[in-house]
Amino acid sequence: MRETTEAGRLRGTHPLAIASWLITVAVLVVLMVVVGGITRLTESGLSITEWKPVTGAIPPLTEAQWQREFEAYRQIGEYQQITGPAGMTLADYKFIYFWEWLHRLLGRVIGLAFALPLAWFWVRGAIPKGYKLPLVGLLALGGLQGVFGWFMVRSGLSGEVTDVSHFWLSIHLLTALLTLALLVWVALDMIAMAREPETRSARLTGLAALAGAVLFVQLLLGAWVAGLDAGHASDTWPLMQERFVPEYDGARGFWWAATHDPFLIHFLHRWWAWFAVAALIVLARQAKKARERMASVVLHSAFGVQILLGIATVLSGMALWVAVLHQLGGALLVAATAYAAHAVGKRT
Incomplete structure (x- = not known):
């Protein structure tokens, strides 16, 4: 007899494995929010003045590279009006650079931690019907979060500005929190589906x-x-x-x-x-x-x-x-x- 139940529709899918993956990514997002908070509170957000999605994953490794990064930072209003007059040293700069670099590195890690398993589940046919589009939407939202982060940083790099726009900061943070909420929501859908195949989203x-x-x-x-x-x-x-x-x-x-x-x-x-x-x-x-x-x-x-x-x-x-x-x-x-x-x- 042909199966017409949800149990039949879910055959070959792995909702519990998908839930575990999404919860792991959600934990990473929480960690990124925390590091982002430290970055803000230590005034580290403008320490890296360029957006290099790939090569930026590697921090300066030589003294010459550190000097180049520090020189770029010296050109912005925050250094010229606040940290420079306060006597910032290269060691001080390395401290704020670390937090901004770690924040961006976590963004890259989260992107890979979401995209690679998504591709694997997709190829294996393990994603329940109706959830491919929401998962792709989550991936796109994560990418948009990175773009918003750069717009936020860029808002503090021009002219006499000494800080990022609080409007861009709010967009950046709230996008991260929306992503977190949606990760939790879909993970809970998957858990419910694994327990009771008849359960709808x-x-x-x-x-x-x-x-x-x-x-x-x-x-x-x-x-x-x-x-x-x-x-x-x-x-x-x-x-x-x-x-x-x-x-x-x-x-x-x-x-x-x-x-x-x-x-x-x-x-x-x-x-x-x-x-x-x-x-x-x-x-x-x-x-x-x-x-x-x-x-x-x-x-x-x-x-x-x-x-x-x-x-x-x-x-x-x-x-x-x-x-x-x-x-x-x-x-x-x-x-x-x-x-x-x-x-x-x-x-x-």
Whole structure:
């Protein structure tokens, strides 16, 4: 008798192996977000002034090569106005070069870690029906992330500019976090399919989309805080400058200030977090109602720890490793949100 079930359709595919691969790539993306945070916090992002996708994987190996790289860095506004007058040495330059180089190297590693297994699964006919296009889309999104990263760096290399555009930084970071969420989502689809062949791909519910949108605003504000060094706007909590609403430059209107003024952006990021928490609590409860208690526990834990890390980052005066943990917490919160949203939208 001819098979008409999903079990028959999945014959020859390897959803569990694909899930393991996607989770591995997701872990690499989280690591890249962390290294990207260190790169930003150590002001290392402009240390490499050229984009060489292939040859750039090899760092300078001789003293002459180091001098050439350092000389190129000396031509940009950041060196001429900030690090040069502060007395930057070649040893100092090598330190910031390392973090930017490692960040770019991880991007290359992630590209290979995704593209090569994808090709192997494709050739072997191991990809379940309906998932080839989403996986190719993920590959394209990863490539786009690299392009956005270069646009971000380039925005800080011209003229008298001394830093990258916080808008490009937010696009770069949010693309990485979107990629992470989609990796987790497809991996969960594969796991569900391996357990129950009749299971269909999860759908994005209206509630999950709303929670994701509220979280997106919070992540966007966080990226702007990083891009504008707005974390230094206050080292007290809950008040800023001994006030609830800090003084900010509103001469060009509220919306300009909300996208450019470090004090107002810090304030908005600080308090929009509670709207995000409210939305995520509702999502977590829906996951629990869907009999996915673990997704609810993971999401509650993720936003709880993230709130504490955010407060600790402020009170520490933007201590490097506390701020890095806060960025790690943001990435894990995105993964947890994807987990809960998938649980709510899972279909059989």
